Amino acid sequence: MTMNRVARLVKRPAPGLVTPECFEIADEAVPEPGDGEFRVRAEYVSLDPAMRGWINEGKSYVPPVSLGEVMRAFSAGTVEASRHPDFKEGDQVVGLFGVQTHAISDGTRVQKVDPEIAPLQSWIGGLGMPGLTAYFGLLRVGAAKEGDTVVVSAASGAVGSLVGQIAKLKGCRAVGIAGGPEKCRALIEEDGFDAAVDYKAGDLGAQLDAACPNGIDVDFENVGGDILDAILPRMNPFGRIAVCGLISAYTATSLPPGPKNIRFVLTMRLKMQGFIVFDFAEDNATALADLGQWVKAGKLRLREDVREGGVDAFVDTLNLLYTGGNFGKLSLKV
Ligand SMILES: NC(=O)c1ccc[n+]([C@@H]2O[C@H](COP(=O)([O-])OP(=O)(O)OC[C@H]3O[C@@H](n4cnc5c(N)ncnc54)[C@H](OP(=O)(O)O)[C@@H]3O)[C@@H](O)[C@H]2O)c1
Missing domain, CATH: 3.90.180.10 (Medium-chain alcohol dehydrogenases, catalytic domain)
Structure with a gap:
């Protein structure tokens, strides 16, 4: 039965x-x-x-x-x-x-x-909750526009991979942060990111400097912790940080330290905003129409x-x- x-x-x-x-x-x-x-x-x-x-x-x-x-x-x-x-x-x-x-x-x-x-x-x-998260987080919260440098952490994952690809469709420079050479290779060769940073390979700051020669305009933050701390000093004036997730803290066994570099929010006049995908639910149909069209046209790889x-x-x-x-x-x- x-x-x-x-x-x-x-x-x-x-x-x-x-x-x-x-x-x-x-x-x-x-x-x-x-x-x-x-x-x-x-x-x-x-x-x-x-x-x-x-x-x-x-x-x-x-x-x-x-x-x-x-x-x-x-x-x-x-x-x-x-x-x-x-x-x-x-x-x-x-x-x-x-x-x-x-x-x-x-x-x-x-x-x-x-x-x-x-x-x-x-x-x-890609055509569900993670796709909508990437779409609204990048375009509404991060307000990414042509010419911006966008950095996204957990970049090889469900949300991150789409953030980089949508950033490219919108004429941005897309930089992904991921763990290990295979994930970083795939970001560039398969997803079309401009550069990839392997946070497990050490010296995150130097890697970000090389990947973002003109600084960072939008940080799509999926991880938090040391990664956010390395990004903050590299943000351009009036940059946006879309706080989508803080996965490095989800399974932490003690309270993680606060961001050490929070002063750059002040000195660079950054806008840092958390969001939940459901905040934009009334516009899901518009977003899904865009995402569906990109997928069908082969412009978005899932x-x-x-x-x-x-x-x-x-x-x-x-x-x-x-x-x-x-x-x-x-x-x-x-
Ligand atoms: N705000 C919202 O409405 C919303 C909606 C959906 C998802 N999210 C958030 O978006 C983020 C990504 O979610 P997803 O579904 O796309 O998952 P995912 O990226 O497909 O999978 C999670 C990835 O996070 C990375 N990761 C895990 N622990 C890490 C650590 N300590 N430091 C650095 N990287 C770590 C791993 O990649 P590596 O191998 O590269 O380390 C892992 O593959 C999460 O923070 C999630 O909570 C938010």
């Missing part, structure tokens, strides 16, 4: 990587849709760095996942039973369906996808890292994000 394989949060994690005992993974009965609902057979569960924050208690932009609740996650799948007027069997959809194989939805914030533009898994990646192992592999696969084990948009085939 078909069962719903599901991961429920049962314990809050200690600081550090996520540990398996935080989740109970079990088979449950496949739920039946009620009136106005449909059931999705999930195929790809999106693994996102924010998940580490969602399972912590405390103030954030969304309430934490409750103990006993199905782990929150975006996923992409196919409608397999429907009592909803707008969704029919066979529709391919993306939504917050959780870490499970079968989910019930009433259609709230569910998006139908167009497989003609890109395959299903791309709609949780690097995807799809892992096998199903729901049972959730914790181990998630942790790859915090150790640099992924290369591109990470998802789990379920």
Whole structure:
């Protein structure tokens, strides 16, 4: 008999990587849709760095996942039973369906996808939340314009790779920071960045100076910590820092030191703004039209890292994000 394989949060994690005992993974009965609902057979569960924050208690932009609740996650799948007027069997959809194989939805914030533009898994990646994050963060928060030098950290990942490629489409100089020679090679040879900086190779400051001879106008900050500290003194007057993520702190076991070079925010009159992709939700359709067009025209390359192992592999696969084990948009085939 078909069962719903599901991961429920049962314990809050200690600081550090996520540990398996935080989740109970079990088979449950496949739920039946009620009136106005449909059931999705999930195929790809999106693994996102924010998940580490969602399972912590405390103030954030969304309430934490409750103990006993199905782990929150975006996923992409196919409608397999429907009592909803707008969704029919066979529709391919993306939504917050959780870490499970079968989910019930009433259609709230569910998006139908167009497989003609890109395959299903791309709609949780470049044509989903990470793509929208890159688009709005770079163009709205970072206000990147032609001729700017844009630096992005975690540059080979889901968001970062798109930031560099969109920056190039907009006539900017794109500089990516990533860990290791293979990721840095791919940034230049595959994604078209102008320069790449390997933060694991040492002397980040000298590498940034070489990569950004005219200074930095926009920092798309995904990492924080030492990387942000190396960028701050190299920002040009009136530069923008779009704080998208601070992944170096997500699994830290002690409070990281504050930015040492914060004085450059003052002396260079920088604008530093955090943002969450949902802040721009009313403009998602415009952004998706642009992103979809670029993908279809072959102007935007989507690097995807799809892992096998199903729901049972959730914790181990998630942790790859915090150790640099992924290369591109990470998802789990379920
Ligand atoms: N604000 C928003 O709405 C929003 C939405 C989506 C994502 N984000 C943020 O965007 C960032 C990237 O997310 P993503 O989904 O695209 O993940 P990703 O970049 O595909 O994967 C994470 C990457 O971060 C790098 N990393 C991990 N720990 C690091 C450390 N201590 N120092 C330097 N680099 C480290 C690793 O690459 P290396 O091998 O290069 O180290 C890893 O591959 C995250 O900070 C995430 O929280 C924000």
